[in-house]
Amino acid sequence: MNIVLVKPRGFCAGVVRAINIIKRVLSIYKLPIYMNHELVHNNYIVNFLKKNGVVITKNINNIPEGSVLVISAHGVSKNMINDAYKRNLTVFDATCPLVKKIHYQASYANKNNIDTIIIGNPKHQEVLGTIGQYNNATPYIVESLHDANYIQVKNSNKLCFLTQTTLSIFNTYKIINVLKNRFPNIIELGKNNICYATDNRQQAVYKLARITDLVIIFGSNISSNANKLLEIARKHSKAYMIDNFLYFKKQWLNNVSTIGITSSASTPELLIRQFIKYIKQYGNITIKEVTVSKETLSFKLPKILKI
Ligand code: SF4
Incomplete structure (x- = not known):
């Protein structure tokens, strides 16, 4: 069986920045750290953060005065920022630039x-x-x-x-x-x-779907960009979106000799590595990486969080 890993896939610059912000905040401030929404739309990341002391609440008024609030990568209204300052919250803004x-x-x-x-x-x-x-x-x-x-x-x-x-x-x-x-x-x-990351991943999955028999998209169904990758792949190939290898169904491999793999802008690469380890039980595999476009963009952290 052949596996084609397409590039670019996975984390975009905005998600890398958001994750670095929350990692720094978690290492500096007393728990819990509050968030207005999921940091990014990926279940693995959300569960990891919850286990490590992040509390998500849509209602700023539920956050105790003086706490630390991290704004998710998706951004918020002006009113929410004003309400947060009124409650004397320390705000770190992980909104993608x-x-x-x-x-x-x-x-x-x-x-x-x-x-x-x-x-x-x-x-x-x-x-x-x-x-x-x-x-x-x-x-x-x-x-x-x-x-x-x-x-x-x-x-x-x-x-x-x-x-x-x-x-x-x-x-x-x-x-x-x-x-x-x-x-x-x-x-x-x-x-x-x-954004560039959405554009690049969609162009990449479009090409991937045309050269493979099955496309697996790693991502969560709460993610808009993951769902769009699935939508595009399905127009040209058999395609499924899964959070991790545990959701993979063996019958999807019927009549399949080449599997294409990609992931949404908020999906950790670790989940693809786990899948490859898992799929090896079904026989020999060859892995090829196809680069559709290169990405070099990165965003700076807010000054106060720089190491
Ligand atoms: S806008 Fe684009 S670059 Fe920014 S976080 Fe969202 S997907 Fe990533």
Whole structure:
């Protein structure tokens, strides 16, 4: 059996930064450390943090005054940050700098009374955080091509759009084209906010699915970017998403000679290593790594946490 590991896969720069922040905070401050949401959308990481003294609570008012709060990589509303300071919390912000950039764009639109269409999932933590940058008007939300075709806006001459960072590149371009056709004066504030890591992993899984009989995506079903990888892989191959090797089903190997492996931007590489060890019980395997694109981006830690 052949295994093809595609690159890039796994941790992106924003997740590496968020994990380094929480690791430093855990090593410096008294437990428990509070978080407003899962640090990143991966069950392995979330369970690890919970076991090591992290408490997740959506309601800032439940956090004892004077505690330490770490903001998740998805970002939060302005109100939540203000509430945290009102409760005298020490706040460390693990929001990905690429999400922060969207917050600045949203704040600019809010300040200049430019109506905004946010392309994304209105229930996703990142989109809630972006909506929370507005206090002059509520942004419109477009989730699908259907929404893009039918959305009605008050003033199409003072209108911009932003996107969630982890959407499908293939669908989002179609949605943006529809919006541009319907509202020719729409402003591309962020051009397209789908991040480099989402883009690269989707391009990579697209290529992987075309050269393998089965694609296994390591990731959690709470992760938007993991689900998009599955969606793309399924269009071109048999594909499944699992948290770890324990969820793998032997019958998936029927008529399969080449397995493609990738992982979402929040999945530790350790889970892939465990799978490879496990799959060896079914016979000899050869492992090949295919690089679709190279990544070099990294983000600095906040000054106070630097070693
Ligand atoms: S997926 Fe993109 S936006 Fe999200 S943390 Fe990673 S780099 Fe940042």
